[in-house]
Amino acid sequence: EAQVTQNPRYLITVTGKKLTVTCSQNMNHEYMSWYRQDPGLGLRQIYYSMNVEVTDKGDVPEGYKVSRKEKRNFPLILESPSPNQTSLYFCASSLWADYNEQFFGPGTRLTVL
Amino acid sequence: GENVEQHPSTLSVQEGDSAVIKCTYSDSASNYFPWYKQELGKRPQLIIDIRSNVGEKKDQRIAVTLNKTAKHFSLHITETQPEDSAVYFCAATPRSSASKIIFGSGTRLSIRP
Numbered sequence: 001e002a003q004v005t006q007n008p009r010y011l012i013t014v015t016g017k018k019l020t021v022t023c024s025q026n027m028n029h030e031y032m033s034w035y036r037q038d039p040g041l042g043l044r045q046i047y048y049s050m051n052v053e054v055t056d057k058g059d060v061p062e063g064y065k066v067s068r069k070e071k072r073n074f075p076l077i078l079e080s081p082s083p084n085q086t087s088l089y090f091c092a093s094s095l096w097a098d099y100n101e102q103f104f105g106p107g108t109r110l111t112v113l
Numbered sequence: 114g115e116n117v118e119q120h121p122s123t124l125s126v127q128e129g130d131s132a133v134i135k136c137t138y139s140d141s142a143s144n145y146f147p148w149y150k151q152e153l154g155k156r157p158q159l160i161i162d163i164r165s166n167v168g169e170k171k172d173q174r175i176a177v178t179l180n181k182t183a184k185h186f187s188l189h190i191t192e193t194q195p196e197d198s199a200v201y202f203c204a205a206t207p208r209s210s211a212s213k214i215i216f217g218s219g220t221r222l223s224i225r226p
Contacts, residue, residue, distance in 0.1 A: 033214065040122070042202055042218035043157065050212055058213060059114075090156060097212035099145050099164060104156040 002027045006091050006105035013081055014113050021076045021108050023091030031097045032074040033058070034066065036087040037107075043090065049074055050097060081112040115140045115207040119217025127225050132193055134220045137185040140207035146186045148177060149202045151219075157202060161188070190222075198224045 004025045013019055025032065033048040035058075045058030049068040063085055065077040074093075078085060089108045094100035116139040126132045138146075147162035163170045163177045163186065170177050174193075179186040190197055203217040 031212070035216075040218060042119070043204075043216040045214055045216075048212060048214070056212070059215070097214070098206055099162075101147070101159040101162070102149075102157075102214070104158070106156055 004091055004093055004103050004105040006108050010109050012111045015082055016080050019078050023074045023105055024072050025093040029093035029095055032093045034076045035090045038087050083112050086112045115215050117205050117215045117217045119203050123221045125223045126193055128193055130193055132190045132222055134188045134201055136203035136217050138205040142208035143205040145206045147204050148188050151200045193224050195224050
């Protein structure tokens with residue numbers, strides 16, 4: 001089954017404790033992206049990747065890191081999480097960036113205390 | 114920077130009536146405009162999209178119109194049904210930012226029985 005998976009689905013952590021949210025797709029998509037969803041703010045792009053070893057900042061990259069060592073995986077790293085990073089996070093992938101449907105993962109709800 | 118504004122933020126319509134959601138974008142070179150639907154607790158999913166060389170596109174009860182001169186596009190849902198209740202997001206891909214995707218802030222559509 002073609003899909004985007006994320007883990008964990010729920011995470012409660014404390015300020016400053018490094019964490020990684022994994023994202024994987026099995027559709028051989030070139031483009032992958034991370035979004036955060038906050039009430040009233042919609043979906044805001046954190047980072048995106050157009051291909052292996054190619055990543056770029058979205059609109060809200062501060063406090064986040066990403067890597068794209070393999071085509072299928074695009075982990076999101078929070079080196080020192082803070083309470084303002086409490087949010088719902090979605091990973092998404094598409095064949096390319098332009099003119100292509102974004103396939104979203106199930107989401108990760110993160111709470112930073 | 115690039116921006117996508119979406120209105121209204123909430124919309125309540127009687128079942129069977131039509132619903133219209135509007136978005137404006139700032140980058141006149143944007144060329145792809147998708148609409149995503151997010152049901153409660155679920156991931157966003159593409160429902161319809163339009164490219165800049167087309168003025169209107171229909172898919173059963175859903176249509177999208179694009180006015181490039183005014184830099185706005187709209188989602189039209191006719192004969193609304195209870196299952197249309199969801200949050201709807203518009204998006205645009207600004208050419209000036211090479212593969213970023215900018216989402217609107219979302220519209221919560223409620224269908225009254």
